[in-house]
Amino acid sequence: MDWLELLREAAPVMLRGAGYTVLFALAAMLGGLLIGFPVAVLRLLPYRWLSWPAGVYVSLMRGTPLLVQMFVIYYGLPSVGIEFTPVTAGILALSLNSGAFLSESLRGAIGAISKGQWAASFSLGLGYWSTLYYVVLPQALRVAVPAMSNTLISLIKDTSLVSVITLTELMLSTKEVIATTFQPLQLYLAAAAIYWALSLLFEALQRRMEQRLNRAHHSR
């Protein structure tokens, strides 16, 4: 079994790379959510001077390649005196990028909650923020989870782009092994299997989230 031998040889390097991939994915998911929520809310506010910059941010992040964003953050910003370590720059770029996509999923979901919910809540004496937090968001999240999971699972694979800023994540470590073993197909398949396994974990997490948020909608 030639390729079992190959995989055993490649495993230490690729698993170390996979560790970095998980680190970047988790950190950027957290960062993306922390950015996505406020941005979604800002875009829904009736104040132009708040919603407009948020809209520009989303448009810019969705409309330019992630590769270019990383490049600018890591190689471009030092020329104006802002310098990040590779790890910080990678997490920042991934967070800013996924935050934009997440905010759109959330904005859509919040918009999907009927005006009647707001009106009913206001009539009970709740303010804007209380209504948003206690009435609208719990319902909106239920709608938003599948779309947000899309973004988060894409994010796992997008981490491969941090290799351009000198970080040896799963994809680059796979290329390193390929460079000395010349077995691209087997090793790329192995890398794909690792990515898939990571995605499966998040799919399981998504199912649990959905079940939890759907409690009120179970037929009895």
Place this chain on the structure above:
Amino acid sequence: MLKRHFILLLAAALALPASAADLLTTVKARGTLKVALEGTYPPFNYKEKNGELAGYDVDVAKLLAAKLGLKVEFVSSEWASILAGLAANKYDVIISQVGINPKREQAFDFSQPYIYSMPQLIVRNNETAVYKTLADLKGKKLGVGQGSVYEQQAKAVPGVEVRSYAAAPDTMSDLASGRIDAALNDSLMSAYLLKISRLPIKAGAQVGAVERMGIPFKKGNPEFKQALNKALADAAADGSLKAISLKWFGTDVSKAP
């Protein structure tokens, strides 16, 4: 050999104005020389099974640092962004088969060449046509490295159908399976590729001029340049550079042919 340089313009655009202190002062004070390399380019620079960097470039870096009285700190970077990283001060030098050419010399200073090679064709074992020059490949498909100088050389020849590949292993397997008719790469790299890939392919004609690889660093560091060139000259004079060359290639590639 690696002459991929589409990122060069960006690198030049990002280049900072020269800092006040000479690079030599900076590295002496730090005690380490930060060296960038690809890490996926055997036999020049690659990772061993134990994760340690090895190769001609790695040995040259260690040798030169020792001559400068410094420790080496390696940074692995993808080729696409390696020059931009130098422009943004992420490391001091690149020792990763950077070809010296006028465009790059506008953006960076180079040491004296530390390795020489030639562009070489690779063909299938059963190839009956003889390609002596790139022009002989008119109407044929030629595989090259993305962003490499070979890509530019190949595209400059009218009628050649150029296919650009991200990695050498992919080029070689497509050549073996007949999707392309020939591949163009560096003569030193070719010898290694043929040995390790175990595919039904062989070396073809050497085409074009001798390539010089140097060590780029940021402009405006005359003292560093002088010290680096002296270290290279010393290494050549005492035979230690030649010994590294013999170890990796069996011939002395550190001298102009």
